[in-house]
Amino acid sequence: MNYPFSPPPRLLMGPGPSNVSPEVLAAQARPTIGHLDPGFVRLMDLIKGQLRAAFRTNNRVTFPLSAPASLAMEMALVTLLEPGDTAIIAQNGVFGGRMAEIARRAGATVQLVCAEWGKPVDPEAVRASMLEAPQAKLLAFVHAETSTGVRSDAAALCALAREAGMLSVVDTVTGLGGIPVLVDDWHADAVYAATQKCLSAPPGLAPITFSDRAVAAVMARTSPIQSWFLDLGLMLGYWEGEGARSYHHTAPVNALYGLHESLSRLLEEGLETSWARHRAAHEQLADRLQGLGVAFVVDKAHRLPQLNTVWVPEGVEDAPARRRLLDEFGIEIGGGLGPLAGRIWRIGLMGETCRMENVERLADAIAAILP
């Protein structure tokens, strides 16, 4: 049971985690200090500032949730929804479906706006849904669908919510750092991401930000938030307190060292430069795959550069082929989920992974296993 464990060498080109830089790994290995230590409180303030820059927001309430992004999704929804509320939820992949499930468990009535998997959310369909349910409290959608590789038009969707007097909840787990995420320009109300995608920190934390309008809606609730852990008011006593922070939970100190380092690297590179790097690597990958006759699932206009979905090439068996890439080439790519399981591959070019030499290495490996 005490067998030692050494992770095998891998190039992480799946839907996440992405490769983590040696600098971030080293930061995580610095000595643990107390979560109420004045030094750690300073680090918390640094990270909040970095996250505001990464999200392009001035939102006061911006912090890393001490849990995976699935729980950030749950936090955004159970914090804003009360039993009896209506939520309009756009579903064009796995994660919209998960949002609906969470909202229902919070006692909300869900009105789904479905789009085919592989297509973006249709703003016209959302507008029609809003006319049907003008009492809805919020619109929730996935900006960057990790299950399909589709980017939806967050600016347009948030604008619709605002016009209708609804709050907007934006899942950009795979978006942040790889494509523009402009929280303030969009007037988005609750936006969350993850560390293990384009930020290239290890998985386990979820950056989240709430607009003042969202915070006001939380404060105006008439029923308590169903989750103690996700209670925004309680959590802010810890993340926002001046001077003495009130104890809420013990923050994951070392993981936050890593996040700080990864955000430092991203902001030093510059968001625009990072976005351009993701675009360029994606174009190179698209060129190489086209040369191999491998076809993209998503129309060019709606592709996420950092998460490329392609049809499993003809004559290739999905799982054995991915296993060969892993075992013979040390490259992880992802399979499909739900109705796309066995039919597509998901190729991540996120954060540290997003380098031209990795594009070439993967394309060469795929070329080698094609029949």
Place this chain on the structure above:
Amino acid sequence: MNYPFSPPPRLLMGPGPSNVSPEVLAAQARPTIGHLDPGFVRLMDLIKGQLRAAFRTNNRVTFPLSAPASLAMEMALVTLLEPGDTAIIAQNGVFGGRMAEIARRAGATVQLVCAEWGKPVDPEAVRASMLEAPQAKLLAFVHAETSTGVRSDAAALCALAREAGMLSVVDTVTGLGGIPVLVDDWHADAVYAATQKCLSAPPGLAPITFSDRAVAAVMARTSPIQSWFLDLGLMLGYWEGEGARSYHHTAPVNALYGLHESLSRLLEEGLETSWARHRAAHEQLADRLQGLGVAFVVDKAHRLPQLNTVWVPEGVEDAPARRRLLDEFGIEIGGGLGPLAGRIWRIGLMGETCRMENVERLADAIAAILP
């Protein structure tokens, strides 16, 4: 905003986190791999086996929750309680109160069994409460109260629950690794701990185990679990699936490397040896503090060796004195919570911190700051 961060050197003698060994820090810094990688699936199996050994249980459902222990508390309660259920909750410190708050938010009726802070849970009071509320579904209590340094009699309390046909929920966040935690001997039903106390891994994960009886109660629920993230059935598809694991959330890969290493160290030392080490260090600390005229809060019979609570010495101001220990001696100890704030100190001797030289270093430092 990109100011570099270096944690100050600290000896962590507060209520957690405890010192983390260089080996565990180094394990955390190994390259990240995918959370569905066959190598990672093997690691998950190793960790589940190690946790069964640490908890002294054969429970199939034993795994590290990807979040702080506060969420493990919430998982145990919202998984087992349905709206309308009654829960008997013993409160003798901060964490029993948190349990009650969580249970109420889950729609349960809470019957509190209160004890003075600094005293253990009284089995006779619990028995009386059970007679008053024989319909209660569960008894929840804190085995090792981190806010007061008190150990309650988990064996006796779990036996009462079993006799009454109720489930038992045991918080042993500060217990695991430092004092006997005997899940199967106790016939306990849901038991959870944390990584940053006597396991001496960085904070962020929460080992949890459910008895078959608890799992059966979950499967017999008539309403869905209010939290998607904490839905035991969904989570088990990920942690328990044979062969292909179903995707639930992205596990905190590097944090789990660290937990594996910390459990390896604990099990190599042996649980009994670790328990004895904690006892011995505690006795040494008690001797030294007695010599300095510093008095314990808790009666000898109910003290946690790993979490020592003492009255702030006369003529000493709480916060400035702790700040001196931190700034001049590099030692963190904890202050009191709730009604004990400003009145007590909490001195941790947990895991890696629990060494005779640390006891001496702290006692010398306290001696130096006494008036």
